[in-house]
Amino acid sequence: MEGWPFKGKTAHKLDDIILIMILMLNKLNKLLETIWFPISFRIIALIAFIGLVIIGFTSPTDDPFFINQLAKTNLTTSFVWRLWWPLIVLSAIFIGRIWCMICPVELVTAFFARIGFKRKRPGWILSGWVITLFYMIVLVVGITILQIDLNPKYTSLYLLFILGISIISGLIFEKNTFCRYICPVGYMLGIFSKLAPLGWRVKKESVCIKCPDKSCINDKYIYQLNYKSCGVDLIPAEINNNNHCLLCGGCMKTCSTYKTSNNTSRPNPAIVKIGFAGDLMMLQPLRLPEWFFLFLLTGSMIFEMNHFQVISDLGASFISNNIINISGINTDLVKDLAHVLYLYLVIPLILWALPYFLLVIFMKVKISLSTYLQKVSLIFLPVIAAFFVGLVIMEITTKFPFYKYIIQDITGVETIKSILFRQIEMPQLPYWTEWVFILIMISALIAGIFLSFKLIGRLAYNFDIRKGRRLFYILPVIFILIILTGALGYGFLI
Numbered sequence: 037m038e039g040w041p042f043k044g045k046t047a048h049k050l051d052d053i054i055l056i057m058i059l060m061l062n063k064l065n066k067l068l069e070t071i072w073f074p075i076s077f078r079i080i081a082l083i084a085f086i087g088l089v090i091i092g093f094t095s096p097t098d099d100p101f102f103i104n105q106l107a108k109t110n111l112t113t114s115f116v117w118r119l120w121w122p123l124i125v126l127s128a129i130f131i132g133r134i135w136c137m138i139c140p141v142e143l144v145t146a147f148f149a150r151i152g153f154k155r156k157r158p159g160w161i162l163s164g165w166v167i168t169l170f171y172m173i174v175l176v177v178g179i180t181i182l183q184i185d186l187n188p189k190y191t192s193l194y195l196l197f198i199l200g201i202s203i204i205s206g207l208i209f210e211k212n213t214f215c216r217y218i219c220p221v222g223y224m225l226g227i228f229s230k231l232a233p234l235g236w237r238v239k240k241e242s243v244c245i246k247c248p249d250k251s252c253i254n255d256k257y258i259y260q261l262n263y264k265s266c267g268v269d270l271i272p273a274e275i276n277n278n279n280h281c282l283l284c285g286g287c288m289k290t291c292s293t294y295k296t297s298n299n300t301s302r303p304n305p306a307i308v309k310i311g312f313a314g315d316l317m318m319l320q321p322l323r324l325p326e327w328f329f330l331f332l333l334t335g336s337m338i339f340e341m342n343h344f345q346v347i348s349d350l351g352a353s354f355i356s357n358n359i360i361n362i363s364g365i366n367t368d369l370v371k372d373l374a375h376v377l378y379l380y381l382v383i384p385l386i387l388w389a390l391p392y393f394l395l396v397i398f399m400k401v402k403i404s405l406s407t408y409l410q411k412v413s414l415i416f417l418p419v420i421a422a423f424f425v426g427l428v429i430m431e432i433t434t435k436f437p438f439y440k441y442i443i444q445d446i447t448g449v450e451t452i453k454s455i456l457f458r459q460i461e462m463p464q465l466p467y468w469t470e471w472v473f474i475l476i477m478i479s480a481l482i483a484g485i486f487l488s489f490k491l492i493g494r495l496a497y498n499f500d501i502r503k504g505r506r507l508f509y510i511l512p513v514i515f516i517l518i519i520l521t522g523a524l525g526y527g528f529l530i
């Protein structure tokens with residue numbers, strides 16, 4: 037099974053794609069050496085960020101019916117949730133944490149860390165659970181109860197909330213605490229970038245080990261805003277995964293700043309080719325907070341699946357009424373509670389627990405729960421990423437028809453009025469495009485399954501699994517089936 041999915045023509049095509057990416061990234065590496073990149077992009081992004089916040093606040097959103105419509109036509113909600121968010125997920129899978137390279141929040145938190153108290157970080161922050169907890173609050177309170185992704189004002193408040201936390205953590209703690217230990221966006225991108233074929237590495241570790249000044253990790257340069265040593269606790273020479281590096285280029289810049297004329301062989305860190313899913317293939321275990329983050333992420337993914345017309349139509353053709361309506365207790369509170377319990381507890385629990393029981397009971401694999409969660413659960417990551425690829429492509433593309441109206445009317449109010457008074461048709465893509473998205477998702481899932489098989493081959497070898505090995509290969513398929521059933525079941529419940 038070793039290497040099987042990528043033998044032959046497929047391997048050559050993948051190599052070609054990676055080669056093109058590398059050519060582009062060589063240019064990016066050159067850009068990173070310049071004084072103005074990425075800091076100038078971060079400043080532009082910060083201006084855009086402030087602009088989006090202002091537009092969100094100036095959008096009239098008191099009527100609940102109006103809010104739902106406005107979600108697609110307002111620049112703030114459309115850009116943040118229907119373009120930026122899907123794009124950064126997609127880019128993390130194929131390029132890595134490229135968003136972090138130009139993220140304006142990094143600039144803000146780094147600035148406040150420079151003038152702040154620089155306190156040591158307590159263990160509970162370093163544990164990684166703060167990020168997962170933060171994400172859980174955003175999902176349950178923000179997305180489920182307040183529906184911030186529909187409401188421009190709430191979206192603006194959310195952006196300010198993120199900025200506020202980055203400022204406070206920057207002011208209190210040393211180094212770049214926010215990006216490494218608090219930001220759920222960066223954490224999620226770190227998990228998905230395990231699949232990316234590129235990563236930040238040094239070319240010759242031996243030169244770094246002998247380096248006398250170690251400027252790339254020297255505390256003296258940590259609080260610079262551009263030519264800075266690493267603020268997220270990494271040692272560039274030892275980086276062996278994409279999890280935490282922000283691709284900021286700081287260590288590359290400090291390294292070249294302090295290079296002397298006789299050490300031209302010094303291997304500046306740079307973005308290099310590591311091979312598709314190179315990180316994942318090393319089977320580095322997930323930390324438990326990372327696994328729990330994935331647990332929650334799968335819940336939100338199941339919810340997003342209902343944006344597929346086919347899935348919601350399929351649910352509706354079987355079910356004329358849902359459980360909440362039938363029960364007669366369809367208050368907002370009950371709906372929210374059912375939504376949260378179903379998506380973020382019941383279905384993820386089945387999703388992650390069932391494969392474990394199959395492994396232990398049917399295959400008689402002696403494996404502890406923590407080993408399963410931290411190591412074996414990696415086999416599901418390609419499948420989760422595949423679902424996201426399909427979902428985000430659909431999310432971005434279906435909103436295309438709205439953009440021409442958004443450019444003319446950034447608050448989206450006039451557009452919605454025109455739609456409601458039937459002066460213009462609700463912009464939408466033809467129905468057949470739905471099937472194109474389904475085909476994309478199926479193709480992505482097939483690729484995801486192949487990648488999972490490759491991981492299973494390695495794991496089975498590591499754990500010396502012989503008996504029932506075939507069943508091991510069924511696990512990703514079972515995982516997919518539970519997700520699809522969970523998505524259909526959601527329509528039945530709510």
Ligand code: SF4
Nearest residue numbers: 136139141215219222
């Ligand atoms: S970790 Fe978060 S705040 Fe930091 S650069 Fe990445 S997305 Fe931005």
Ligand code: SF4
Nearest residue numbers: 266281282284285287
């Ligand atoms: S390792 Fe280098 S590029 Fe990565 S976050 Fe640290 S300073 Fe930035």
